[in-house]
Structure formats: structure tokens, C-alpha cells
Amino acid sequence: MVREAARRSPAFAARLAEAGIDPASVATSDLDRLPIQSKDDVLALQHATPPFGGLLADDAQPRRIFQSPGPLYEPELTAGDGWRWAPALSAAGFTAADRVLITFGFHLSPAGAMFEAACAEIGAAVIPAGVGAKDLQVAACRDLQISAYIGTPSYLNALLEAADQEGVELGIERAFVTAEPLPPSLRDALQARVPVVRAGYGTAETGHLGHECDQVDGWHVPEDALVQICDITTEVARTDDGEGQLVVTLFETGYPIVRFGTGDLSAWHDQPCPCGAATPRLRGWMGRVGDAVKVRGMFLHPRQVSQVLAGIEGVAAFRVVVERADHRDQLRVELVAGDAPADLTDRVATAVQDGLRFRAEVRLVDALPDDGPVLVDGRTWD
Known part of the structure; x- marks a missing residue:
């Protein structure tokens, strides 16, 4: 795979050469010599050599092209279940008899499309709902007898609350949730209403990387991806149960994803799963490497905050605070402004919604720490 990927992808061939790796004689053990490639690294490649950074093979024909915040462009090359989520849904009890409400976005980002595939x-039949218009989604659940849900756990909770306000029993029997943590308190609240709630893990770049079985104790990794837990300092794959960055290699040569660092922390389970599956298990999400924060299923980077807010006239200092209330992520923009124009908060709110894709409360404050971060994660998960 590595040899073929190097032949097809100029940027990947250059990456191997820089690491002193000969693609003609590479072995799996050589991968630890290849520096981990972060999302920021891929973004830098795309900015230097648009649109795909030299990673996309000249003979590759994308079926669709998605855009993630950055912007980062991600080609879809494989037809069918190219992101490999079907086994995770089957493990959660999804079948061809289900009608599935997908509440991930179908606009620019790949989440909705990957689960539809x-x-x-x-x-299974799909209702491509996206996020928002909960009243219409509640009506669809009632009228179409929707039996299954895919989306974030917090949105499922909000949908259940909206149904309660309308006096409607959703009737959802199983849910597959991902893109944000599922703390015990929220899991308990959901399982009081939805008989089967299973969590999974993946990224927009790599697709499915792990899912729960009926033991609900960690994520079984798929057999069609090489998943490593790598030491934060040495970048060498760990074989013990210590914490490290989750690093992924896929076997697609048209757009090589090799030693891709997800930025998420996890660790291996050190005991076999009672379910009997032989695949290794991850112990779940344990935090982030670096400064990026996942909000409502999407990554938010400090540099994005600065790009959006730094040029707004009247803003002397700023920061964005992420908090959580009633199992929902909330953003607050704090501004220092001298003689603030009357419309400043409205202009900032619009800029944040347009540039970051989030609605946020905007608040004027007297001062902010001189050396403080521009993005603060104040959430707790319990």
C-alpha cells in the first residue's frame, strides 16, 4: 500500500523521502519513523499547493468534495460505505427494517453523507434531517414511525425535550451517537427514553475508528484501519495501556492517510471484551492534544477565532469561552472595547456565525488577561 501510495501521491512521496524511508522496501515497523501528520499539517499543504496539497493522486476521480473549517478540502473517492460505518450501526442493532433520522449536517461537511452511505x-431508509427545525423532525418521527437515530447525544436529548413540549412520544428504539463525549449522566437520561444507545468514534478524515458493543465498555476498532495509540513525546506506537494520541493509517492510495494524528487522546483496554470479539478496544475519549476544541461535533481552533475577530473595528481584545448547560455546548464571546459602537455586539455575533458556523452570546467585559488564550474550554463532563 505504501509503495503504491508513494507512486501516486507526490506529497506522500516527499514525506517518505524527508523521513528517509524507501517506499520500495518499507515495512509496517517503519511507520514509527514517519512523523505524525496533523490536520494543521494537511491544511498547510493545501494552502501551499491548492486544492489538495499534492496528496490527491493525479489519476484519482473524487465523487464528492467536502469542506471542513479551515477551510480544509476532503475528497471522497470510494463508492458505497467508504467511511466504513455500517459495522458500527449493525453492532448497535440497526437493520434494513429501520427508518433512520440522521441529524448530522449535509451541507459542506461529510458527517451526514457518511452515515447515509x-x-x-x-x-435502512434514511431521513436526512440535519440540525435544526426540531418541530419538523418531531413530526417526521411521529408520522413516519422513525425507529433509529444518528447524531450527537446532546441533540438527541434536545429532540426528546422538543417532543415532550409537543406531547409526542418519539418511539426511537435505538440510537448511534458520536462527535462529542457521552457522559454517564447524559447516557442515563437518554437510555431512560431510548432502549439502545451506543456510542462510536471517528473523524471526518478517517471515518469509523471505533464503536461500542453490547457491553458498553470501550470502542472496538475496525479491522480495515490501522489504529495506533502513540506516545505524545516520542510518537512511537504504545503496546501497553498508557495514554497517547490516536493515530490512524488507512489503505486508500488515491489520497493517502498515513500516520494521521486525530488530536484525540485514548488508551488500549488491557483485557479481552466479554462480548467475545477479538478486535482490540479503546478505552474511550480522554481529551485533546493541543489547543483545538470540539464543539457540537465540529473542531474549533484558536487560529479560526483570531481570523474572525481580530479584524473587527472597535474590538481591542477578545476570547471565546465554551461552556455546557443542560447537556448542550454554548459559546460566549467576551470583548474588550473602548467606545464600542452601538452595533458592535450584533456585528460580532454575525461574524462568528458566518465565520465559525456557531451562534454565540456576545458580552462586553472591562478586561481580559493579557496572556490568556483566545479559546477557553470551560466544560465539565459528568
């Missing part, structure tokens, strides 16, 4: 693989 997985549902097609198992033969």
Missing part, C-alpha cells in the same frame, strides 16, 4: 449499506 452506511445506512444504505445495511438497507
Whole structure:
């Protein structure tokens, strides 16, 4: 795979050469010599050599092209269940008899499309709902007898609350949730209403990387991806149960994803799963490497905050604070402004929604720490 990827992808060939790796004789053990590639690294490549940074093979024909915040462009090359989520849905009890409400976005980002493809693989009907218009989604659940849900756990909780306000029993029997942590308190609240709630893990770049079984104790990794837990300092793959960055290699040569650092921390389970599956298990999400924060299923970077807010006239200092209330992420923009124009907070709110894709409360404050971060994660998960 490495040899073929190097032949097809100029940027990947250059990456191997820089690490002193000969693609003609490379072995799996040589991968630890290849520096981990972060999302920021890929973004820098794309900025230097647009649009795909030299990673996309000249003979590759993307079926679709998605845009993630950055902007980062991600080609879809494989037809069918290319992100490989179908086994995770099957493990959660999804079948061809289900009607599935997908509440991930279908606009620019790949989340909605990847789960639609997985549902097609198992033969389930899809309602491509996206986020918002909860009243219409509640009506669809009632009228269409929707039996399954895919989305974030916090949005499922909000949908259940919206149904309660309308006096509607959703009737959802199983849910597959991902893109944000599922703390015990929220899991308990959801399982009081939805009989089966299973969590999974993946990224927009790599697709499915792990899912829960009926033991609900960690994520079984798929067999069609090489998943490593790498030491934060040495970048060498760990074989013990210590914490490290989750690093992924896929086997697609048209757009090589090799030693890709997700930025998420996890660790291996050191005991076999009672379910009997032989695949290794991750112990779940343990935090982030670096400064990026995942908000409502999407990554938010400090540099994005600065790009959006730094040029707004009247703003002397700023920061964005992420908090959590009632199992929902909330953003607050704090501004220092001398003689603030009357419309400053409205202009900032609009800029944040347009540039960061989030609605936020905007608040004027007297001062902010001189050396403080521009993005603060104040959430607790319990």
C-alpha cells in the first residue's frame, strides 16, 4: 500500500523521502519513523499547493468534495460505505427494517453523507434531517414511525425535550451517537427514553475508528484501519495501556492517510471484551492534544477565532469561552472595547456565525488577561 501510495501521491512521496524511508522496501515497523501528520499539517499543504496539497493522486476521480473549517478540502473517492460505518450501526442493532433520522449536517461537511452511505449499506431508509427545525423532525418521527437515530447525544436529548413540549412520544428504539463525549449522566437520561444507545468514534478524515458493543465498555476498532495509540513525546506506537494520541493509517492510495494524528487522546483496554470479539478496544475519549476544541461535533481552533475577530473595528481584545448547560455546548464571546459602537455586539455575533458556523452570546467585559488564550474550554463532563 505504501509503495503504491508513494507512486501516486507526490506529497506522500516527499514525506517518505524527508523521513528517509524507501517506499520500495518499507515495512509496517517503519511507520514509527514517519512523523505524525496533523490536520494543521494537511491544511498547510493545501494552502501551499491548492486544492489538495499534492496528496490527491493525479489519476484519482473524487465523487464528492467536502469542506471542513479551515477551510480544509476532503475528497471522497470510494463508492458505497467508504467511511466504513455500517459495522458500527449493525453492532448497535440497526437493520434494513429501520427508518433512520440522521441529524448530522449535509451541507459542506461529510458527517451526514457518511452515515447515509452506511445506512444504505445495511438497507435502512434514511431521513436526512440535519440540525435544526426540531418541530419538523418531531413530526417526521411521529408520522413516519422513525425507529433509529444518528447524531450527537446532546441533540438527541434536545429532540426528546422538543417532543415532550409537543406531547409526542418519539418511539426511537435505538440510537448511534458520536462527535462529542457521552457522559454517564447524559447516557442515563437518554437510555431512560431510548432502549439502545451506543456510542462510536471517528473523524471526518478517517471515518469509523471505533464503536461500542453490547457491553458498553470501550470502542472496538475496525479491522480495515490501522489504529495506533502513540506516545505524545516520542510518537512511537504504545503496546501497553498508557495514554497517547490516536493515530490512524488507512489503505486508500488515491489520497493517502498515513500516520494521521486525530488530536484525540485514548488508551488500549488491557483485557479481552466479554462480548467475545477479538478486535482490540479503546478505552474511550480522554481529551485533546493541543489547543483545538470540539464543539457540537465540529473542531474549533484558536487560529479560526483570531481570523474572525481580530479584524473587527472597535474590538481591542477578545476570547471565546465554551461552556455546557443542560447537556448542550454554548459559546460566549467576551470583548474588550473602548467606545464600542452601538452595533458592535450584533456585528460580532454575525461574524462568528458566518465565520465559525456557531451562534454565540456576545458580552462586553472591562478586561481580559493579557496572556490568556483566545479559546477557553470551560466544560465539565459528568
